[in-house]
Amino acid sequence: MNKHFSLIIVSILLISASLLFTGCGAKEKKSGQTVVTMWVMPNSLEPINDLNNILEDFHKNNPDIKVQITSLDWGSAWQRITIATMSGEGPDILQLGTTWVGAVTGMGALADLTGKVKELGGASYFLPSSWRYSGIDGSNVVTSIPWFVDARAMYYRTDVFNRLGLSKNDLATWESFQKTLEKIKKADLTIDGKKVYPLGITGKNDWNVVHNLAPWIWMAGGDFLKENNKECSLYSTEAANGLSFLVNLVIKGYVPEACLEQNTSQVENAFNNGEYAIIFTGSNELRALTTPEEQGGAANTYVAKRFDIAPYPEGPKGKVTFVGGSNLSIFNKSKHKDEAWEVIKYLVGKKAQVEYSKRSGFLPSAIEAFDDPYFTQDVRRSVYREAVKYGRAYPCIPEWAQIEQPLNRRFGIMWEHVLSNKNEFSYDVIHEDVLKKAAIEVDKVLMMNR
Amino acid sequence: MLNTTGMSFWVKSKYYYNKYKIAYYFILPTMIAMILMHLFPIVQGLYMSFLRLNNFTLNQYLGAPFVGFDNFYDVMFNPSSPMRIGIYDAVRNTIIYSFLVTIGQTAVGMIVALMLSNEFKGRGLVRTLFMFSWIVPTYVTGILWGFMFQQSIGIINIILVDWLHLLAQKPFWLVGVNSIWAIIIPTIWRFWPFSMLMLLAGIQNVPQSLYDAAKIDGAGKWKTFWKITWPMLSPVWMILVLFGMIYNTYSFNIVIMMFGNGAGFPGKWGDLMMTNIFRNSFMRWDFGAGAATSVLLLLVMIVIVNFWYKHYKKTEEIF
């Protein structure tokens, strides 16, 4: 009886052993070549291939440098980067979400690039809103170079608008925006077999809960931190106005409840499939809607042929959008800093910037890349060109990534609360409960690090 | 046995070494592995809980400032510590979760084991099919149930609401209070077959004569179960409960994979101790406080296990 049994065990071991020795262990590396390792996040559908394609030219011009790319997912990137900092064993080049730059710089993990950045023409080479993340606020030390920018805008269905006699102007201010939503709700349209809901926004299960709420807080005149970055200013009537405007849209029934359980890409998908008349999202959605399915897009959907883009509706204190994105940094313990810098310099060059934008859907960080016809000739893409101008970013301080945790949690709980008792949710709850508690928690974090 | 009183330590050691040489050789590799991968790390971990190890001192690692019991104070008593944010939720959820999951997996395991203890055609196959959910990796369990629990397109709501009309409208599973059920149910689903397997083996080992005697006494099924099967199985289910408690308290994979695919906040009712510590350690970089929380958890665990161990010893002596 045991024979057949042990046989299988032995064969498992043999398979493992043979796999180990037959494996494709050998890495492509020519002698005399410097291998520069790079960690990237999934910015496009094929993070490694896309980047390799862009680096093709670089490898041609620099035969002695070989860039080796490792793709991480955002969730585990936190751990990997933390541990790399702690142990000193990390990659040469690191992609950092803009909101992490402060924290990772604060850990002392990043090389000082202040001297090198002059080669590019200094700060004026980059968009001002993304340059804010090049180093900690108030210091002149540059530790990370903006790579691409993620700005948000409003996507709306032209067929719905045409049918109801609405136009872009009806999205200009908060008031008209709300009226528009009311109209769409009353019309109760069913197009192409799908019921069209007025608005789609994400709730708790998204990975950027705070980013989605930030523009509304800013537009109402609120802010996260006070000028000196030492105290939280969320507990204010302005911030509460902004939040409650958005939450009220949910309470009034413009947003289907199912939407609040989903994440950004699910909401985008539902928009592509015709479920919402309006959504707020980043520029990669535009890429998806203009890219054929075979390249990972959704250009063949019904909505892809009938949509347009507008900026955020203007709030009481102006028009603001959230600007994020990713930066490139060189790891402090890197042994190939000069080679790594060459790679970064290539990646923020105009050609690579435009190419990467085409693939990832994010916007370039270099100002001159926006002169490319890819941006100037497309009516819709030019909305984003505008958006980055009135874009706003979080303060770049070492504590920011830590502050985001309690905010994420607090706002997550707020969405849960909205779903469970819609009727009891009011301005007071937001002001006295959500924001007050959030402010206390943020202050705790700030206090601890002082 | 040798009378060892009065011998010097070295003589004693030599005597035992010679006598049990082979035993020491046998445990040596395990000892080395355990010292390297359990003892050293745990000592470092304990030490870390006394350090102010945050994002500013991260690169100094164990050279970070020593702060004594500050971290423990922060976790337990300091109301203005950021570590405390959400920890009550996590503690409450972990207690509910680990209690219900442990009871659930033992209960379901017991019921199915009793059903399977009767002879019928195809019993072996049925048992194998039941075991399948235990084979599914936990990370797959998280993704799969997260997928099925979606409010509008998830199959669970489609079945409950659209097909069976059990509920008036589709409930949210991954948001709000229900999320505690959304993590309990999959965990029970994943782990109960193991309990069933053990209990079934135990049931088959109970002497038939006991049942026959009960029958003669005119005891019903219910009474027979509580008077004979349950106590006879106590060594089995006590171990199951013990390991169930330990593993469920430290449950991580299923929860982390279910909400936001590993990047999201599991919610007020979905957050567990492990995910809480994970966030505090790796996203807020308060490793000192994270380690202190782990240590506290460990202490609680030791108390529980100790209590259990004494009780277990007692029951074992009875049977």
Next chain:
Amino acid sequence: MFKINYYQKEKLLRNFFLVLMFAFLIINSFPIFWMMFSSFKNNNDILSGKVGFSRAKNDVIGMEIAGKDLYAFSQDGGIAKYDVDSKRSIGGVKINGRDVNYYIDQDYIYLANSTKGLYKIDRRSLIVKAKASNPVTGVDTNRLGNTSIIAYDDLVVFTIELEGMNKIFIYDKKDLTLKRTVRLNTEHSSFIRSLYVDGDKLYIGTNKYILVFNKSTFIEEKRIDLGENYYPAGVQKIKQIKGNELILLVQNGLYFINLNKAEVERRKDYGVNLFEDILIEGEKLFIVSPTGLRIVNMNTEKLYLDSNNLVRELKDGVIVDPKSNYTSGEATNLIANGDELIIGSSYGRISFMKDLKAKPYYSLQLPLGHRLVMVENYADLWKNIDFGLYLRNSIIISGFTMLFAMILATLASYALVRFNFPGNKAFGVSILATQMIPQIMYLIPIFIMFKWISDVSGVSIQGTHGGLTFIYTAFFVPFSIWILRSFFASIPVELEESARVDGCNAFQVFWKITLPLAIPGIVATGIYIFLQAWDELMFAWILTDSDTLTIPIGIRLFVGNYQNRYDLMMAAATVATLPVLLLFFLLQKHIVKGLTAGAVKG
């Protein structure tokens, strides 16, 4: 009243329990079934909450009139033949596939799709005469785009959109054997969208150029730069107006090309407007887009058709809204038959119109598409992410962990059970204690330990198979000892004692007597360890390199990249589950026996 005796009651009760149990079996197995079922679904079906499989779209991709026959081609690979006067169906054939395209000549229809390849079909009988498989292999089927096919002389030219491929394939017309492959000298990201033959020239439309080739030697003669065009779908259709003028349809407008000068003569941009097809009738140009039909004079750009259903924003064009007025669905193409227009649209609708301002006087409906059972999902999964590598790493790491942990646990548990050495109890307790430590505490120290070991020994173990195997072994040994301890305890000591009397030393006793008896328990424990190692996520997160990623990390990466591809996610989940499921199924009897030995003994 019935009276049932004790045995009947017993039997009834038993059957009741059996039914209950089977019901529970179904419920319990349902998630696994659902995972596998969903992995065969189309992602759009999943996202729209559809439970079953939906049908392939049967949008009309083209129509052709030959004599009295109307051939209609649909997106799902169907060819339907109708009598153009009586509108009666006179035959049809269906070759399931996606990205279908066709070319039709005197005798044959050449049908191409991206999944299966090329077909040569007799035009009259609609019988497949020859076929050739898709020359592009090893790529995710979702990345393959539009196919193009054209036949002339004795050749069939075929191409398929794929980033970085830039190749055309030339087949023999007779039996569809691949004759040669021509590589085009264009940029990485140019997509070949359309082919057109005139005279001795072959025109190849990409999204950047029109390449003019000699049609028999395949030598590039000219290249016409289209300038910047940022709708990546590229040139949809190439048509000829006069001898030296070509008209190109792109998604948002038209290009007029002078062949003598080899340059774009003029360009007409109609804004955001995904055009699908054009028809040239003398001076009149019919442009079809999903939102309608526009008729313009191609020289003066004057509009011929006016209707009150115009979309307001377009001042220079006319759009007939097919949805509300003329046909239903989105118009996809158009042909003329004498004085009538035939409009093909989505959902396989074909409408016949005489008066453009009235409703169509007749409509045809093509047969429904096939059910979309996506077996390709698995192939796509494999091509999208390096699943082979993850699987390999998982097998290596889990396999070796199993081996080492088995050895260590066997030795230690034997020692623990058979010898009452000083420290026995402490060792036993420490084994239980290791189970109580939250693993998260180890995470950083172990990483630091790894670094320390590699600093001291000079051998890097972080990110290697060996490193992870070592950790897993150390982690799973304690619980294995716990299981094996009771197994060894169940082996009678008397056997060993008698062997000892025969003069065996302690090791021989273990090796010759106890070990063979313990094999079932050891192996069962081994499988248990294998399953545990397969399941580990937290350490694999930080201790793997790009070469040593295991399946759980692969799945996490995949989930990060493809937030929405639930079909592939479920396929990935199935692939992660199947190997261990199979292993368990093969060995379940023994595993059960080995694992439960402890429980039996108590």
